[in-house]
Amino acid sequence: MTRLRRGALIALTLVMMTLLLLPLGVIFTQAFARGWGAVLEALTDPEAVDAIRLTLMVAAVSVPLNAICGTAAAWCIGRFQFPGRALLMTLIELPFSVSPVISGLVWVLLFGANGWFGPWLDHHGIRVIFALPGLILATVFVTFPFVARSLIPLMREQGAGEEEAALTLGANGWQTFLRVTLPNIRWALLYGVLLCNARAMGEFGAVAVVSGHIRGQTLTMPLYVEALFNDYDWVGAFSVAALLSLLALVTLGLRFALERRMGSSRRDIV
Amino acid sequence: MRLARRSVLPGFGLTLGLTLTWISLIVLLPLAALVLRPWELGISGIWHSLTEPRVLAALRLSFGAAALAAAINVPLGLLIAWVMVRYRFPGRGLADSVIDMPLALPTAVAGISLTALFAPKGWIGALLVPLGIKVAYTPLGVLVALIFVGLPFVVRMLEPVIVDLPADAEEAAATLGATRLQTLWRVVLPALGPTLLAGFGAALARGVGEYGSVIFIAGNMPMVSEIAPLLIVIRLEQLDYAGAAALGVATLVLSFVILLLINRLQRRFARS
Numbered sequence: 001m002t003r004l005r006r007g008a009l010i011a012l013t014l015v016m017m018t019l020l021l022l023p024l025g026v027i028f029t030q031a032f033a034r035g036w037g038a039v040l041e042a043l044t045d046p047e048a049v050d051a052i053r054l055t056l057m058v059a060a061v062s063v064p065l066n067a068i069c070g071t072a073a074a075w076c077i078g079r080f081q082f083p084g085r086a087l088l089m090t091l092i093e094l095p096f097s098v099s100p101v102i103s104g105l106v107w108v109l110l111f112g113a114n115g116w117f118g119p120w121l122d123h124h125g126i127r128v129i130f131a132l133p134g135l136i137l138a139t140v141f142v143t144f145p146f147v148a149r150s151l152i153p154l155m156r157e158q159g160a161g162e163e164e165a166a167l168t169l170g171a172n173g174w175q176t177f178l179r180v181t182l183p184n185i186r187w188a189l190l191y192g193v194l195l196c197n198a199r200a201m202g203e204f205g206a207v208a209v210v211s212g213h214i215r216g217q218t219l220t221m222p223l224y225v226e227a228l229f230n231d232y233d234w235v236g237a238f239s240v241a242a243l244l245s246l247l248a249l250v251t252l253g254l255r256f257a258l259e260r261r262m263g264s265s266r267r268d269i270v
Numbered sequence: 271m272r273l274a275r276r277s278v279l280p281g282f283g284l285t286l287g288l289t290l291t292w293i294s295l296i297v298l299l300p301l302a303a304l305v306l307r308p309w310e311l312g313i314s315g316i317w318h319s320l321t322e323p324r325v326l327a328a329l330r331l332s333f334g335a336a337a338l339a340a341a342i343n344v345p346l347g348l349l350i351a352w353v354m355v356r357y358r359f360p361g362r363g364l365a366d367s368v369i370d371m372p373l374a375l376p377t378a379v380a381g382i383s384l385t386a387l388f389a390p391k392g393w394i395g396a397l398l399v400p401l402g403i404k405v406a407y408t409p410l411g412v413l414v415a416l417i418f419v420g421l422p423f424v425v426r427m428l429e430p431v432i433v434d435l436p437a438d439a440e441e442a443a444a445t446l447g448a449t450r451l452q453t454l455w456r457v458v459l460p461a462l463g464p465t466l467l468a469g470f471g472a473a474l475a476r477g478v479g480e481y482g483s484v485i486f487i488a489g490n491m492p493m494v495s496e497i498a499p500l501l502i503v504i505r506l507e508q509l510d511y512a513g514a515a516a517l518g519v520a521t522l523v524l525s526f527v528i529l530l531l532i533n534r535l536q537r538r539f540a541r542s
Contacts, residue, residue, distance in 0.1 A: 091298070100480075105506060141296055209503060252374045
């Protein structure tokens with residue numbers, strides 16, 4: 001009886017896992033419905049190349065910015081006691097509880113044609129919304145919490161003992177950070193950067209709002225997938241989607257490797 | 271420097287300054303614009319823009335589908351988390367990574383693949399056609415997408431709690447002659463109650479704001495299968511910034527209130 005129940009529960013779980021895998025199966029079968037040639041053609045289309053380049057550019061700016069600021073936030077929150085620390089932590093996590101669409105909307109309210117700074121920007125010929133800066137701002141907003149969130153629990157746990165020892169031995173602040181702190185937090189930092197990057201490249205809702213959907217100019221890969229799908233170009237849409245899925249799979253694999261290396265069941269649910 | 275107590279480490283002023291500047295520019299200023307914008311409509315204008323039938327229908331769909339999906343995800347997530355923690359079986363490692371799939375896939379990618387799956391000619395959609403069930407381009411599609419993206423939240427929140435579940439209570443119940451089902455109902459579920467609620471809340475909150483995975487499969491018919499986030503986008507496209515912001519604030523406030531209530535309930539649960 002117990003064995004039967006056990007078997008049934010496991011079987012049920014495996015069925016559900018298979019269901020969770022079906023979307024992935026659909027992506028690749030749809031992409032390859034007309035063979036390798038069609039996939040390559042879709043991915044080397046000039047518009048696809050533009051979308052890939054734009055996605056890389058957005059990530060290349062927003063991920064390092066958030067990595068630096070996230071590390072700074074982790075340093076002050078994870079190493080010092082000060083009033084308002086909990087509040088600061090809440091503010092850092094705030095973007096995670098905001099809908100992607102609202103994360104884009106806020107930037108339009110600031111810099112859009114009818115936004116607070118819209119007329120001023122217009123007067124000076126600067127475009128933020130429907131252009132690269134808007135895409136970067138929206139991405140920075142949604143990916144802001146990742147690095148700090150992965151570093152702070154670890155830095156709290158480690159304590160400041162090693163840094164204090166280094167300082168006592170005559171190291172200056174930067175030396176202490178680079179030689180003592182950084183090696184201690186490198187895997188957690190990498191973990192945060194990894195998740196931050198995956199989200200930056202895959203974000204849809206927030207960038208959809210600020211993009212304006214100008215082909216060849218403001219379509220990141222996920223937005224390009226949408227454009228192709230709405231044009232009934234399924235092979236094209238699923239080819240780009242397959243590329244994004246590969247990125248997701250690689251990220252997932254690296255994540256598990258890092259989780260194992262960090263030696264804890266630390267998991268970030270986002 | 272005087273703010274930070276009991277530390278010889280340098281860099282407090284620098285890092286706190288950088289963090290505060292960054293948060294102000296990236297989070298607080300934009301959110302201030304969101305909260306302040308609707309007021310140009312005046313109270314009655316805000317009320318009007320939020321009580322349009324189309325808005326109410328969208329809010330009902332977004333919150334209703336998110337709540338239903340979260341409610342479905344609680345037993346599903348409990349089953350998966352239980353099996354993953356308590357049993358060892360071939361394929362367990364793979365299964366563990368598959369759980370994160372819905373969150374790892376970019377939302378637009380999840381959206382188009384779910385649409386392809388559930389379209390009348392899709393792998394699952396074709397099976398449902400003879401039963402007369404239409405998923406793609408109906409409110410049911412919204413529900414399916416929200417179940418898909420919400421499941422990992424419940425599983426991942428439950429797993430550590432099930433690991434820490436004291437085995438002696440279950441053993442004691444079994445020794446005292448309780449059947450497995452009784453033990454589950456009387457001993458295990460009460461212990462997991464607060465976490466189940468928290469998982470429900472997390473899945474719900476995510477579902478209310480979800481956009482990319484929903485809009486492709488929903489069909490987006492006004493009054494029928496149009497979600498609130500999409501209506502925000504539509505208002506922005508019509509340059510109705512204040513109306514878009516009002517709807518944005520309304521969904522945020524509603525979700526926060528629901529989460530607060532869940533949190534309250536959770537505490538009462540934990541105390542009893």
